[in-house]
Amino acid sequence: SKALTIDEEVAKLLELKARLGGDDGKHQFVLKTAKGTRDYNPKQMAIREKVFNTIISCFKRHGAETIDTPVFELKETLTGKYGEDSKLIYDLKDQGGELLSLRYDLTVPFARYLAMNKITNIKRYHIAKVYRRDNPAMTRGRYREFYQCVNDRRILDGMFAVCGVPDDKFRTICSTVDKLDKMPWEDVKKEMVNEKGLSEEAADQIGEYVSMQGGMDLAERLLQDQKMSQSKQACAGLSDIKLLFSYLQLFQVTDKVVFDLSLARGLDYYTGIIYEAVLSQAGVAPVSTEAQNGPPGEESVSVGSVAGGGRYDGLVGMFDPKGRKVPCVGVSIGIERIFSIMEQKAEASAEKVRTTEVQVMVASAQKNLLEERLKLVTELWNAGIKAEVMYKKNPKLLSQLQHCEESGIPLVAILGEQELKDGVVKLRVVATREEVDICRADLIEEVRRRTSDAS
Amino acid sequence: SKALTIDEEVAKLLELKARLGGDDGKHQFVLKTAKGTRDYNPKQMAIREKVFNTIISCFKRHGAETIDTPVFELKETLTGKYGEDSKLIYDLKDQGGELLSLRYDLTVPFARYLAMNKITNIKRYHIAKVYRRDNPAMTRGRYREFYQCVNDRRILDGMFAVCGVPDDKFRTICSTVDKLDKMPWEDVKKEMVNEKGLSEEAADQIGEYVSMQGGMDLAERLLQDQKMSQSKQACAGLSDIKLLFSYLQLFQVTDKVVFDLSLARGLDYYTGIIYEAVLSQAGVAPVSTEAQNGPPGEESVSVGSVAGGGRYDGLVGMFDPKGRKVPCVGVSIGIERIFSIMEQKAEASAEKVRTTEVQVMVASAQKNLLEERLKLVTELWNAGIKAEVMYKKNPKLLSQLQHCEESGIPLVAILGEQELKDGVVKLRVVATREEVDICRADLIEEVRRRTSDAS
Incomplete structure (x- = not known):
């Protein structure tokens, strides 16, 4: 095609120009990293190393193994796994040979790894970069408190069903619910009704549910809820939330976890429990698990999700020739955001960050x-x-x-x-x-x- | 263009197919990693971690800082830096926005980093993957001994000059000399004469020089050599080799280093000293630095280069608008090859590799x-x-x-x-x-x- 030929010619000319410049080259190109990427200088690396060591030591304390997978995958490995987010995948240029894409997350390559090696049982951590054609707005603030929100895709799906959402609209309505952390309910409702064609009545019923937050008692109450209890799926999800809270009691962390019906998560592949770790502003206490319901107070506005994940029991089966499922559950930690908070803390502190260990x-x-x-x-x-x-x-x-x-x-x-x-x-x-x-x-x-x- | 449209249609159909498959997906695509890439399982990662820790602790012992740069760079950042190897660069697909390429080494991004941040003084290490559209033949063997070869691009260029190689053929003849570790001299000579159009007489003179190996005494002898001493460049290189060997004596490592006139290194950007760390087969002693000259004995055939590098004083200047030079010298360690040797050693040993640290x-x-x-x-x-x-x-x-x-x-x-x-x-x-x-x-x-x- 013509476009390709022009590209090739331009590349040749640029190369020739650079060669002619040789050692004395006084080229006038813009000196920058690619959009959306950044360098880390030694001070930033020292902080990053500290963050990594904290996270790795936690994984090791819990007996996790680590694996690594390539930075790019066959394009078809990533196809059909991310729903509306697929447009953000970086593709490699077809230079002859296989069609390749940069990994968009570590979950899909992990599922591919499990299916390829017929592994059904592993507790792994994987530290690596992922690539999204995105403009992440990095909110920086003085975060001190953090808590976790949990929900279950089956509760969401059950809720959608009893509120009258048609089956084929579950995923797209779920994507809209996911925007509740960035948009007020009125705008979310507008998107449901005007863009996604949901009835106003159904949207209002959803609106009532997604304002609920609580703990084990909320799960118990919803199991008795006249509408919600009609959905087998929702009941299965609610029972698991109850079981989860009984484990959280043993781990002595109930004060850190909130059952939140507005949590939806963007990705398509979740099948059960989903969760997010959220930072709230300094001095503002996390939402108490004792709170019965109602929207969170103005003071407790969450200012950033630093980790998220959930159960994805169907993903490995998508790679298995016989569709054999391997149940999986995991979490992804957003290092960049945590790092940016740590960096700000280091800047504010008088203590000097050492970039070497010279004695x-x-x-x-x-x-x-x-x-x-x-x-x-x-x-x-x-x-x-x-x-x-x-x-x-x-x-x-x-x-x-x-x-x-x-x-x-x-x-x-x-x-x-x-x-x-x-x-x-x-x-x-x-x-x-x-x-x-x-x-x-x-x-x-x-x-x-x-x-x-x-x- | 038509090609692009077809690609897009194929992608859409594939995605549709995958979506229809849903959770029950019984797709028949090949389950594999991209050509030339591999996964690391927990056992392999445990070995890799050990190798990394050894290397990192060495860098830290010598007071190095670490940095990180993005996995892809603007395409023009890489253009004109690698000579004949440029064809092996992975480009990203033009999806709107900047033209990007995966990094081919860590040296060019480092030079870009120095120029961008106006840094003239840093001792850094950088551990990251690089990407080459290559079919690396991974030789595995029982390596025990290792030594380093050193040479200097100025000695090579001076040698080319005094042997009658035309100026514009220096780099391409250098690329041919670089093949001496894989091809016998006869084939290298054939390439010089038949493919690159060098006179047979010039090739023969080169052949005599590139068979020489030794230590400080060889450098001294070549400074007296009637032909070689006519080249100012060669003399500057030879004097630096002498100085290097005087430092090696202080570091007590002269027995590990050989001055080898056949060492050329593939990349274009080297301007002075160049070196490689070479593994030789188990039980076979490294070539003694006391050896005066002549080709290495049959027993000491090198079986793999695991590290290499050199001085590249012109590269940072290629990124500086005013062409200001920053002298640089560095080494790149081929982790994959070292890892493959360690892995084989672990397989051969009875000792179990632990993949967790659970107490x-x-x-x-x-x-x-x-x-x-x-x-x-x-x-x-x-x-x-x-x-x-x-x-x-x-x-x-x-x-x-x-x-x-x-x-x-x-x-x-x-x-x-x-x-x-x-x-x-x-x-x-x-x-x-x-x-x-x-x-x-x-x-x-x-x-x-x-x-x-x-x-």
């Missing part, structure tokens, strides 16, 4: 000691000490000490003619400026002793 | 103790102990113990009516079958004490 800097006050510095730093490295040396031939002592101040290195091992003659190293504590001569043979032990928490 | 399994021998098991495991989790519990209501003790055997869990905390009455827990050591009653209040300390290396 000691090998320095000298005199000239012509590069070789001696390299020999000493080699000794330290070989002993497993995290150590650094400046690469200049004759750096000034002041600039060596300044580097320690800036990057938070706690100790300096200073070499001079006298120290070399005496077989010692002058060990300086950066924070206190205290200096003490250490016998060279004892240096490694001394550094270890003084930095035992960082090593 | 204790909470079990019961009697029925109706699910609640008690959940309470105890919650206590352990809250104390930071890595613990697990079977999800069945009334699992058999034998199957609980079998799970421990299979997944390498060292301890079992067994609850029964009697233990609950006595306020104790029966702690069983899986390996020895020894059982001892522990006062419930002391359980956490006891588990910590017995698994102190794993916690």
Whole structure:
């Protein structure tokens, strides 16, 4: 096609231009990352590492294994799994060979992995990036409290049925309910009636239910509800919510979890329980599970979902040639949002974020000691000490000490003619400026002793 | 264009087909990962984690910071950086918006990052996947020895000049020299003469030089070489090789490094020293640096490069509007190859690879103790102990113990009516079958004490 040929020509010309530029290239292209993506600098990475370590240690504490899958999948693996969100999938260019797409989440590749390897039993975590052609609006705020909302797709479907929603409109009405965290009920109702063709009466009945929040008692009350109890599906969901709350009591976390009938989740593949972890503004208590119903008070407006998930018992079966189902339940944690909160916290705090773990800097006050510095730093490295040396031939002592101040290195091992003659190293504590001569043979032990928490 | 329309129609039909399949979907597509990609199962991930930890701890020991960049870049960021390898870049489909490509290496995005943030001084490591439309032939073997080859692009260019290679053929002849690790000299020469149009005389002169291997003494000898010494470039490279070997002496690693004139490296952007880490077969000693010259003996055939890199002083300038250069030097480690060697080693060894770090399994021998098991495991989790519990209501003790055997869990905390009455827990050591009653209040300390290396 013509479009392709032009593209190819443009690419060739650009390449030629860049080649001609060679080492002196003074090109005028815009220096940026792709839209919707970002770099992480060392300080941001230090924070990200801390967040990851917290999450990973939680998964490990609960005995989870980890897996990894490729960043792209066959396009057909992702086809028909995401409903209205499918348009946000990044496709790779057809360069001959297979049609590929970047993964949109980790759930569908996981289901593909289970079906491919005929695994029916695994508790796994998977940390990796996913790609959506989206413009995520990153709300930043001072979040302190967090709680979880739970609901069940069967309760939603049962509710839709008893409210008079036609079967073929369940998924699309569910997508509209999902907007309740961003839109007031009036607008959600308008979308149901005007765009999705629902009767006003049905919408009003839904509106009554989705305003309900509570705990085990709400589940019990709805099991007695004249309308809701007519739906077998809803009753199955409500019984499971009751069972869940009995487990939450054993885990002593009932105060963190709210049964919320407005929670819908966007994705198509959920079949049972669904949940979201929500951050609420600093100082605002989470909605009490004791609350009977009614919309949440103005103070408790949720300002961000940082995790979400649910049960997806049908997804693996979509990949199995014989349609064999494997029940699955999981959660996805939105690292970017958590990271952005942590980053803001670090910015606000006076404490310095260290980007390296260096324990000691090998320095000298005199000239012509590069070789001696390299020999000493080699000794330290070989002993497993995290150590650094400046690469200049004759750096000034002041600039060596300044580097320690800036990057938070706690100790300096200073070499001079006298120290070399005496077989010692002058060990300086950066924070206190205290200096003490250490016998060279004892240096490694001394550094270890003084930095035992960082090593 | 017509092609695009057909693609879109096919995608729509596929999606429709998948939707109609719904939860019962019995689709007949091939269940596989994209060509050239693979999944990692928990055992493989445990090995990968070990490899990563070794590498990361080395970078941290030397005071490196880490950064991250997006998996895709603007297409023009990658254009004109890779020479003949550019055809292996994965492009994303034009779905409206920017033209994007998956990163081909981490070096070009790093240079883009430096130019964008005006950084002139950083020691960074970056662990991430890169994407090449390639069919990498993964050689697996029992590697034990490893050594590093070094050369300098200026020595190669100087050598090409004094051997009579025309200036505009330097890069393409360099690409041919790069094939010496896969092809015998005769075939390399044929490519130079027949495909690239070099004179036979020039090729023969190159052939003489590229057979040379040695250490500092070879560099000294070549500085005296009648032909080579005519090239200023070559002399600058040779002097730096000498300086490098003087540092290697201080680091006590001269026995691991060989100055090898046949090393060329594929990529265009190198401007000075280049190097590769090479694995040689088990029991075969690395080429001695004392060897004067001549091709390596038959026993020391290299079987795989696991890392490589070099100096690329021109790359950042290609991104700077004013062409300001930032000198850079780096190494890239081929994790996949190292991983494949470690995996083979693990397979050959009798030792079991643990995929979790669980310290204790909470079990019961009697029925109706699910609640008690959940309470105890919650206590352990809250104390930071890595613990697990079977999800069945009334699992058999034998199957609980079998799970421990299979997944390498060292301890079992067994609850029964009697233990609950006595306020104790029966702690069983899986390996020895020894059982001892522990006062419930002391359980956490006891588990910590017995698994102190794993916690």
